[in-house]
Amino acid sequence: MRAEPKLDTMQTVEVAEGVDIYLRPAGPIPRGFAYAIDLLLRWVIVVVVMLIGSLGISFLGIETGEFGIGMFLLLLFVIEWGYYVICEKVWGRTPGKRAMGLSVVRTSGVPLSWPAAILRNLLRSVDGLPWLSIGPQSLFPLALVGLGTALFTKKFQRMGDLLADTVVIYSGKTVEAALPVLNAAQNQITPLPPAVALSREEQQAILLFLERAGLWSEGRKTELADHLKPLTGTSGHAGVIQLLRMALWLRDSAP
Amino acid sequence: MIHEVTARLRPRTGWESQDLGLAMVRNLLPRLMAQWLCVMLPLWAVLAAVLWRYPGWLLFAVWWLKPVYDRIPLHTLGRKLFGQETSLRELLRAAPALLLRGNLYFLTIGRLAPHRAIAMPVKFLEGGTLSAYRRRVRTLLLQGDSTITWVTLGWFGISVLCAVGLNMMLHSVIIDTSENDSRNWLLELFTSRRSTPWTPAFLRYAAFLYMVSVTLTEMFYVGAGFGMYLNSRSHLEGWDIEVTFRGLATRLQQQFKVGLMVGALLVWGLSISNAPAALELDPETTEERLTEIMAQPEFEIHSEEYTVYDDVTTSKPDTSDSSWNWHWPDGLGWVTDVLAVLLVVAFIALIVWLIYRYGHHFVGTRETSKPTVPESARTVMGLEVSPEALPADIPSSAWAFWQQGNIHAAMRLLYAGSLNWMMHRGGLPIRESDTEGDCLRHATQLPDAGQTSYFQFLTRTWMSHTYGATNPATGEMELLVQQWPFKK
Numbered sequence: 001m002r003a004e005p006k007l008d009t010m011q012t013v014e015v016a017e018g019v020d021i022y023l024r025p026a027g028p029i030p031r032g033f034a035y036a037i038d039l040l041l042r043w044v045i046v047v048v049v050m051l052i053g054s055l056g057i058s059f060l061g062i063e064t065g066e067f068g069i070g071m072f073l074l075l076l077f078v079i080e081w082g083y084y085v086i087c088e089k090v091w092g093r094t095p096g097k098r099a100m101g102l103s104v105v106r107t108s109g110v111p112l113s114w115p116a117a118i119l120r121n122l123l124r125s126v127d128g129l130p131w132l133s134i135g136p137q138s139l140f141p142l143a144l145v146g147l148g149t150a151l152f153t154k155k156f157q158r159m160g161d162l163l164a165d166t167v168v169i170y171s172g173k174t175v176e177a178a179l180p181v182l183n184a185a186q187n188q189i190t191p192l193p194p195a196v197a198l199s200r201e202e203q204q205a206i207l208l209f210l211e212r213a214g215l216w217s218e219g220r221k222t223e224l225a226d227h228l229k230p231l232t233g234t235s236g237h238a239g240v241i242q243l244l245r246m247a248l249w250l251r252d253s254a255p
Numbered sequence: 256m257i258h259e260v261t262a263r264l265r266p267r268t269g270w271e272s273q274d275l276g277l278a279m280v281r282n283l284l285p286r287l288m289a290q291w292l293c294v295m296l297p298l299w300a301v302l303a304a305v306l307w308r309y310p311g312w313l314l315f316a317v318w319w320l321k322p323v324y325d326r327i328p329l330h331t332l333g334r335k336l337f338g339q340e341t342s343l344r345e346l347l348r349a350a351p352a353l354l355l356r357g358n359l360y361f362l363t364i365g366r367l368a369p370h371r372a373i374a375m376p377v378k379f380l381e382g383g384t385l386s387a388y389r390r391r392v393r394t395l396l397l398q399g400d401s402t403i404t405w406v407t408l409g410w411f412g413i414s415v416l417c418a419v420g421l422n423m424m425l426h427s428v429i430i431d432t433s434e435n436d437s438r439n440w441l442l443e444l445f446t447s448r449r450s451t452p453w454t455p456a457f458l459r460y461a462a463f464l465y466m467v468s469v470t471l472t473e474m475f476y477v478g479a480g481f482g483m484y485l486n487s488r489s490h491l492e493g494w495d496i497e498v499t500f501r502g503l504a505t506r507l508q509q510q511f512k513v514g515l516m517v518g519a520l521l522v523w524g525l526s527i528s529n530a531p532a533a534l535e536l537d538p539e540t541t542e543e544r545l546t547e548i549m550a551q552p553e554f555e556i557h558s559e560e561y562t563v564y565d566d567v568t569t570s571k572p573d574t575s576d577s578s579w580n581w582h583w584p585d586g587l588g589w590v591t592d593v594l595a596v597l598l599v600v601a602f603i604a605l606i607v608w609l610i611y612r613y614g615h616h617f618v619g620t621r622e623t624s625k626p627t628v629p630e631s632a633r634t635v636m637g638l639e640v641s642p643e644a645l646p647a648d649i650p651s652s653a654w655a656f657w658q659q660g661n662i663h664a665a666m667r668l669l670y671a672g673s674l675n676w677m678m679h680r681g682g683l684p685i686r687e688s689d690t691e692g693d694c695l696r697h698a699t700q701l702p703d704a705g706q707t708s709y710f711q712f713l714t715r716t717w718m719s720h721t722y723g724a725t726n727p728a729t730g731e732m733e734l735l736v737q738q739w740p741f742k743k
Contacts, residue, residue: 027274029409029479101270130420142420147413151475152281156274170271195636195690196507197721205499212493224493227500230507233688 023109024170025155028147030100031168035143037096042079049075081121089117093171101172107155107165116164123160191252192245194231203250210247213240267486269402276482280328280475283335287328287474290346294327298354299466303459310458317462321473322361325375326353328474332481333380360385369404370396372480373487395487403483410476418461418468425464510637635689638671642679645672650739657736662726669735670717673710676741677701691718706740 050072057068087094092111093103104112104120112120127149128141146158155167198206213221218237225232225239232242267275280287299317306313330353331341357379365371374392381391396403488494633641646652649672656665674694677683683697691714698710713735719725727735 024271025274026270027277028413029273029406030270032409032413033405101268130423132419132423142416142423144417144420151277154278156277170268172268193690193692193718194722195688196510198503202499202503203722205496205503208496209493209500212496216491216493220492224497224500227497227504230504 023105023107023155023167025157026100026102026168026170027156028150030102030170031097031150031156032143034094034096034100034102037099038083038094039096041095042083045079045083046076084121084124085114085117088112088121089114097168101170102168103171104166104168107167112164112166116166120160120164120166123158123163127158127160190245191249192242193249194246195233196231198250206243206247207250210244210251213244267489269406269483269486272482272486273402273406273479274482275485276478276480277475279332279335279482280478283331284474286341286343287331288470290327290331290341290343291324291470291474293343293347294350294354295324295466295470303462307459310455310462314458314462314465317465317469319362319366321469322366322371322375323354323358324469324473325372325477326358326379328477329375329379329481332478333376336485369407372407372476373403373484375477376481376484394491395484403480406479406483407476410472410479414465414468414472414476417472418464421464421467507637633687635671635674635685635687635694636691638667638674640671640675640678642675645675649741650736654732654736657732662720665732666717666720666727669713669739673713673741677710680741681706703740709738709740 053068053071084094088104089112091098092105097103104117106112106116124141124146127146128139128143129145130142131139132142133139146160149162150156150158153162155161157167161167194206209224216224221240222236225243226235228243229235229239232239232246234242302316302320303313306316327346327350330349331346334341360378361371361375365374368374370392373395374388377391377395378388381388485494633639633644639645645668649668653665653668653672656662656668674685677694677698678685681701683700685694685697689697695711695714698707701707701710716727716731716735720727
């Protein structure tokens with residue numbers, strides 16, 4: 001009945017036979033905010049280093065001249081190009097990405113290699129197109145190229161990601177892990193095997209019902225359980241209890 | 256059909272859910288874009304003509320009217336989620352209502368709400384009164400309210416950056432290549448290089464750029480909000496669970512119906528020879544039957560649009576599609592209630608009459624017959640257990656299935672056969688609604704302890720086969736066949 005597979009942003013990667021990991025690629029909006037945070041941070045770093053440097057120089061009373069300007073340009077270069085490459089290679093994420101709960105991995109799920117980290121960040125010059133000049137010698141990326149590529153690839157990859165074979169993923173917890181679980185022992189519910197064979201997906205749904213039942217009002221629980229009248233054989237509160245018993249059975253006693 | 260949703264619903268973080276919305280839009284982009292252009296180009300042409308002399312207001316209007324534009328992708332996305340395609344023609348027919356009705360709230364009080372992209376699906380896909388709507392939005396926003404603010408800011412930023420970028424491209428491609436300004440029609444129309452910003456020409460040019468930029472970005476923003484709306488419902492109402500539950504219920508009911516139909520045929524003695532076929536009723540066949548039955552015209556999904564529009568300030572839901580019928584329009588509430596009660600009463604009366612008139616044909620097939628007759632159950636847990644449905648020599652038929660590699664049929668036959676014996680020879684009161692656990696409990700009353708322990712072993716094997724997808728080992732199967740204790 002379902003010809004086309006259901007749409008999902010989650011990507012499955014088979015790392016070994018029968019072992020799957022799930023990558024959750026991140027779209028352009030959280031990444032844009034991560035970029036903004038990193039940009040601010042780099043400006044702050046530049047300003048702080050310059051202040052310290054010039055203070056130190058004036059304190060020592062050294063005449064720097066062209067050497068000072070050279071050092072300044074070198075500093076800019078290192079921060080502009082080194083910041084991303086080093087952060088992403090060493091920690092898998094920049095401070096901005098950390099703040100947004102993101103990190104960078106290869107599409108196979110493994111950490112970045114040096115060439116990949118360098119390549120994906122070199123291509124920021126392309127992804128940042130068109131560049132808007134604000135003030136003298138200062139550019140701001142409108143990043144329409146990167147945005148467009150990310151929107152139209154399945155894993156939200158910009159040009160740099162495509163060429164370096166990398167992907168930006170959500171590295172925070174999935175939601176399920178954070179939800180409270182209904183305390184079955186407190187409610188004195190005994191497990192009950194379901195009356196019919198259930199597919200994996202259906203078993204999963206019944207287990208999720210158990211996991212999340214604590215979040216819903218009594219009315220909503222009843223409403224959901226009433227859909228399964230053919231399975232539980234009852235409705236109303238009794239149906240909810242029956243369903244929770246089956247869920248407990250599936251969780252603890254299923255073969 | 257709620258269980259036919261076309262996107263994977265699961266609880267996500269706020270950011271992930273807006274990404275799902277983007278993926279939905281990407282999948283539909285050519286159609287969404289065509290629909291958008293067909294509706295928006297004439298609308299903007301009219302707007303530009305009316306406000307040509309007031310270019311500042313034109314720019315403002317293009318921005319302020321965004322909630323109206325959003326109705327178009329939202330309409331198509333909402334229908335697509337439930338597997339309904341919206342053709343260009345259908346959309347154009349719906350467009351006047353989409354553009355003109357029910358938008359007052361979002362064009363006034365709700366225009367600057369940061370959660371507009373979540374609130375719009377609530378209002379236009381669920382309907383309801385204004386206070387009910389406010390309550391719903393508050394509930395839904397418990398999940399991901401700060402994220403939607405950032406998403407709104409983010410997409411507004413992108414639309415502005417996009418307009419600036421377009422401006423740069425136009426300047427580099429068209430304007431700067433022209434040596435003589437007077438020859439450049441675009442420049443003539445929109446701007447003049449020597450003029451300061453905020454001249455009428457510049458504002459017209461900016462409005463035009465913003466139109467292009469909104470065309471490129473707005474539907475992604477709508478999609479992001481729609482994805483977050485779905486996510487909120489998954490979180491707070493277990494929508495993803497509901498979808499699966501409904502699918503499961505439909506499957507079970509269908510199995511039950513097919514079982515009844517086959518049982519009735521057997522009683523009528525029309526198809527004794529078809530009995531093995533009835534036994535072969537595996538899930539694939541059932542699925543096929545289901546597809547066949549659902550394809551019949553009776554099951555076609557009809558949708559109609561109802562428009563209840565009595566007051567502009569409390570604008571009521573204007574569309575009530577069959578796929579979104581959680582809420583009926585308020586004014587018609589009592590009428591539908593009365594109709595529903597009448598229908599139920601009529602239906603019950605019909606059933607009672609049918610049982611009274613034809614009940615004797617079905618003795619033994621349903622629970623309405625006297626429950627004291629244990630032979631009544633013909634299906635238990637969806638298994639055909641009547642003597643007519645089973646071969647004479649169960650263990651050897653099961654062994655034959657096993658050797659053909661049809662493990663499921665072999666296990667099914669053994670289990671159904673033992674149930675049949677226990678009901679008809681052992682005289683145990685097994686009913687249609689009994690579970691494996693119930694049957695096990697009944698089996699303890701068997702006179703022969705060997706039979707009880709055999710049945711316990713069989714049940715374990717059967718359940719790990721059906722629920723755990725673990726096939727019995729050859730040794731276990733041999734044991735089951737050789738030790739078969741349910742002889743005549």
